[in-house]
Every structure is written in C-alpha cells, then in structure tokens.
Amino acid sequence: MRVNVMSGLTRATAGTAVCALALAALVAGGDAPANATPATSVVINEVYGGGGNSGATYTNDFIELTNRSDAAVSLDGWSVQYHAGGATGTWQVTTLSGSIAPGGFYLVGEAKGAGGTQALPETQASGGIAMSATSGTVALVSGTTALTCADPAACQSASVDLVGYGTAALRETAPAAGASNTASVQRSDKADSDDNSADFTAGDPTPGAANAGSGGGDGGGGEPGPLRIHDIQGASWLSPHNNEHVTNVPGIVTAIRTTGSSRGYWIQDPAPDADPATSEGLFVYSTSPGVAVGDSVLVSGTVKDYYPLASGDTVQNTANLSVTEISGASASVLSHGEALPAAEVITPTTVPSAYAPDLGGANIESTPVTPDRSALDFWESREGMRVEVDDARVVGPSNAYGEQYVTTKPSQAPTYRGGTELRAENAVPSGRVEVVPVDGSDPGVSVGDVFQGATAGPVDYSLYGGYTIAATQVGTVRHKNLPPVVATPQSRRQLAVATYNVENLAPGDPADKYTRLAQGVVTNLAKPDIVAVEEVQDNTGATDNGVVAADQTLTKLTAAIVAAGGPKYDWREIDPVNDQDGGQPGGNIRVVFLFNPARVSFVDRGSSSVNRSTTPTAVRKLKGKPALSLSPGRIDPANAAWNASRKPLAGEFRFRNKPVFVIANHFDSKLGDQNADGRFQYPAQASAEQRAAQATAVHDFVGELQRVDRKANVVVLGDLNDYQFSPALSVLRTGSPTGHGRPILTDLISTLPRDEQYTYVYDGISEVLDHILVSPGVRGVRYQVVHINAEYTEQTSDHDPQVLRLTP
Structure with missing residues (x-):
C-alpha cells in the first residue's frame, strides 16, 4: 500500500494559488456558512492532546494540517480552534499564516506540559491551548473569529474541517477513538468521508510527517528526498x-x-x-x-x-x-518483496585486532570514524547494516534477556573451554560481539556451543553489551555440553581452602538455589575444609528493615550441604553495621567462614563484649608466633577505604595443630566505571582507587603477620573485583601499584596456564575477579578454578568458585 509523505512548505507570496474554500468570507460576529461536503483540499491530518503528560514523548500538544490538493493554499487569516467537545463551553483560537504546499504539512504547536522528553519539530504556527489527551474537538476555520456553534451540524457547517475525538459531542458523524497521553488520532489515506471514526485511527504521534496509519499528503509523488x-x-x-x-x-x-x-x-x-x-x-x-x-x-x-x-x-x-x-x-x-541488501560476511580477519583506540580517556566521538582503526570504529561504520557470522562459537552464555556473545576470531585469546580471555588492561578481545534475536527468542547456549551456519542481522548497540547483531537469522545450535569441573579431593594431610561468591544469598531464595550451591560445595569443590563465602545477605534479604543477622541464611545453607552429603559446617562471621557495607540495599551482604570442625578448628579470640563490626583486629606476638587480637576480626574497619564496601574478615585456624591465617575479602565493585564498549577510551576506572586502598590495608596486615613469622601460613582470598594484572592486585602482592615492591603474596591464578586464567564471564569476556593468594611460607600448593557457573546459561551464581590444597 502506498503511503503519502511530507513535501516542502513555502510562505505565501503574491499570486499563490488558493482554493475556493480559502476565499469564503466570514459573516461579522457569527460563524461563516461553509460547504459541509467532504474536504478535498486542506484537512486536519492529526490531533494530539497528550503532549507533556505522563508517558508522553513530545512535550507539547499539536494539530497538524495537510494539503490534499495539487496547488498551494494560503492560510493567512485562517485559524485552528479547540473545544472541550461537550454541549457547552467556548472555542479557543490559534491563528495561522503562510501557506501549505501540495502534499505538505502544516504543524501547529499548542500548550506545553511538564512531561515528555522531545520537543516538536519546527512548527509553522503556535498557540497556548491545553487540549485534552482523550476527548475534544478541533476545527479548521477560514477565519479567526471564535466559533459559537454548539451542535455537530452547525459546527461542521462553520468549519473547513472538523475532528471530534474520544467522547466529543461535536464531531463529524462519530468521534475518532483511541486518543491518549501517548497516542494521537491520525487521518488515513482514504478520501474524507465526514465520519471521524472512519477517517481517523490512533497511533504514535508523528508531528510534521506522514501518519503511521498511512495518512497525509502525496509526498511529492513518492520520490526520494534529498538525503x-x-x-x-x-x-x-x-x-x-x-x-x-x-x-x-x-x-x-x-x-x-x-x-x-x-x-x-x-x-x-x-x-x-x-x-x-x-x-x-x-x-x-x-x-x-x-x-x-x-x-x-x-x-x-x-x-x-x-x-x-x-x-x-x-x-x-x-x-x-x-x-x-x-x-x-x-x-x-x-x-513489497524486494531482495535484501547482501549481509557482509565477517571473517576472522575482517574486524581490526584492537578493540578500541587509546585516546587518553578522550571521547571517541570527537574523532572521525576510522573502520580499520578498531572494532568500535568498524561496527560504527556498519551501524544498522546487515552482517553475517558463520559457525560462530559462543563465548558468553545466554542470559534471561536472550542475549549471548560469540567471537568472530576463534583463535583470539581462547580459553581451554571455549571462551575468549581478557589478558591485559584495556585489551578487550576485538572478535567478541553480542547476538540478540530480534524476535525475543532465547537460544539457551553456553560457552563453547556453536551457531552452525549463518547468524545474521543488522548491527545495533545496547546499553550493557556494546555492539550487537540484531539477529534475524540464528545458526543451528550445536551444544558442546561443557562438563562442570570437579576438584581433586584433599588428602588427609592436606588442608583445602575455597572461596565462593554465592550472589546475594538470602533466606527467601528458592530451595533449588541452596540445593545447587550445596552440590557445588560437596561434589565440585570436594568438601573443602574451609570455605570463604561472599555475598551472604541478612535474614530478611533485600528488605531494608534494620535486620543485620544472617543466621537463618547460614542455617539453610549448611543444612543443604549436609543434605547433599557434605559435612556439618560451622561458621564464623561478623554482622555489619546496617546499610554500611554496600551491595543490594537492605541486604547487608558480608563474607563468612564455613569450616568443617571435624577437620579444622577455629581459634576464637577476644572478648564477646567487643563490637567487632567497628573494632579492628591486630597482630599480636604470642609465644613467638603471630596471633590475632580478635578472631574473627575485621581489618581496620574505620579506614575510609572500606566506605560502603565489605570489610575483610580475618580468622585464625588450626589444622593438624598448625596455625593458618585466612583473610576473606569482597573488594569494592566496578560499578560506576566507564563502559569499555563506550565513547571514552580508554575508559576511566573510578573504582580502582578504592580497591587499591583496600589492597594496601590487607597487604600491610599480611606484612605484620610475616614480621612476626616470615613462614606464617597466610591465605588471602575472595572476590577482589579486579584482574590479576591490575594495580590493586599489584598492591596486594607487593605494596606497589607497579609491582616493583617485594612480593609477600603469590596470586595463584597467575600460576595457571594462560588459557585457564579466569573465574568469571562478563559480556562474553572470560576474566578474573576472584583470587586466592598465599604467603611464601605456604607449602604443597595445589590450586584449581572450578568452572560450574559463569560459562553456563543455567547458573547458581555468576562466579565460579576455586579451591586451594596446602600442607601446613
């Protein structure tokens, strides 16, 4: 079906053609008689009274006219008039001037509301009439004197065109339906029938342009415009x-x-x-x-x-x-039925090797698009165009929104299980790109799966995922069925210490989450002796009611572990001060030690009357060996480094009568950092400074333990929210952001083969956020990352746990 679209507007000049209706004179003091036959020249094309209302896009009400004749029409001395539509009330007038070209539009802006986000396009006339969003009457009048008519027939006779909508009593035959805060009433492209209900339909407002329902002028014969x-x-x-x-x-x-x-x-x-x-x-x-x-x-x-x-x-x-x-x-x-432009086939060498240019933090929008400079440039130069990736390997699993990531460069920084790895700061793998089916379907894929054949669609950009293929075609899924990792059990003489972020665990979570977490601890982590658990919420979860205790959460978790065949873990933790440790508001997340009392003992130190939430633990020398003044205790909780962030939990354990010091952490998150897929390159990491300060506090505490005993068994672990090559991890290991200081800790993730160095998958990038570090005195180290969550579309947590076996 052909749709008429806008042509140009011109100001009235001498000799401008006018139609007979434009020459009708007004009777002084009254309504001019007018021909009530259906309009064939200038008509009301669209009426919108929802401008500036709740949910509206446009800030103003408007009335739009169109010229259906083949000659320009002068509107000098004309007006549009508004009536509330009932049997009583007065007409409000907005005068017009200029002319309207054949097939053209004439936009009249009216009152502005408090809402809306978008101004009207350029108007040809404006007034201050506050029109109803749902019911009213608009008249096009070849004069400027306010109408006085109060019944449909008289008003139709007095007007060039008349449109009533909603429940308006003043209308042509019956009022148009569907007007609202977000919908205008719009004329169809059919001939005027003098029946508003038949001539108008509701749709998205289209000021200054042809209607969504195919109304408007003739669009200059359907010829392409200048752009x-x-x-x-x-x-x-x-x-x-x-x-x-x-x-x-x-x-x-x-x-x-x-x-x-x-x-x-x-x-x-x-x-x-x-x-x-x-x-x-x-x-x-x-x-x-x-x-x-x-x-x-x-x-x-x-x-x-x-x-x-x-x-x-x-x-x-x-x-x-x-x-x-x-x-x-x-x-x-x-x-209809035209062949689509051919999709550009993206091969492993198509996209540049750099993901983004280093602009010193400047806005990439201030530079020209240079397709061979970076992946960001490349995709921007194809924005909206059809592209195709064949036999694409999945590097980021499907999420709840049907989003997943593939790589166009299969050999670029691959992990041993099929992902694509972050191996340096600002080194996002340039082959990674998001895929989102436009029909909203969920392919349900995990890392290592392959979309066999063509995955194709136009290039888009999303809030969290960067450049995206809005897929109209998705390849057939070939599942890899990636097996979960199972850790090697510790021997009788080995102590097993693990870390696991359980993602906002609360008593109200489904029983299945507890069951699967328990299976992960029992089966995949092989029943470690000590588990540092991050993101344990209080007894009422995210309800912000002042509750900080988490005994109900921990009772459910430890009971689930027993039900899965594991040991009956005991626990130690310190309740935070309400709403002081960040995380989900009201959740009061904290780090917790679970331990198997049949294998390891916890050394409780310090008075029970001490407020451990705010009182720091300290290193003491006891019989020539280090000891904690408070165990469990917090490291320097008043330090500004821990503002709105979790405080480290330090604990003293004994295994086979040997002391082992474990420090559980959950450093400040990366929320608030600039987007790696965005316009500032390289992106600023505002959160990095706080993590470095947190790392300094933990590093210095470990140093105090080692000053008492340089062979002390110290394990630092948890969700550190930063990479193994980051300044924060350098500070934690050496005390220096450049890593030039003397190392007092070894980050075990860096001891793995390069293609195994990841614990988390974020937006299709396999990266490290979780760590286990050990002091030089720790012997017999065996270390594994246990991949059971991050690579899968079905996840119990978004983090993978990891486990250390050592021989004190």
Missing part, C-alpha cells in the same frame, strides 16, 4: 543531521523488532556510496511499524542520536555510545 542513509549517518560518530526533520529517506526494510523497549525496524540503502566510514543502515524507532521485511520504503521523521542510559545517567555524562535513528517516523511503502 540518503549514508548522508544521515555521515563519517562521524554523531549524525550531521541530528535533530533535523528528514523526508523520504529511501531504503529496504531488513528487520523488525517488536519486543523490548526499543521497538522499530531497520532500513538499508541498496545503493551504497564509496565511503567505508558511512553506514548504509539506519534504525527507525516506531512502536507500530506498519511495514514488512522486504518493503521498499521512503521514511520521514526526526533524526536522533539516541543514547541508551543506565539509571542515573544523562546524555551529557553517559559513557555509552549512541544509535543514530529516525524517530516520530512515517513510511511510504513503494513495493
């Missing part, structure tokens, strides 16, 4: 036509997204230019697309560089990149 997609995208990161209204942009519809918060469709120009930096694809934002894949269309609307924003972000401070799109869009369908 092509590559002109709109330009050779820069932001469109050179941002916030401009564009008309009749040609393209082929390549994909439609009908789910999620960003609905709409992609178009691609089958006639590309020769500039590799300018994309030939574009997203059209529309909750009611009204087009089909393969349609050849002409799209009109407003160009927007849309930034996906996280909570608290603004366009000015977000680290995310933008998506160039057309919003408030309408489409004229020229033909």
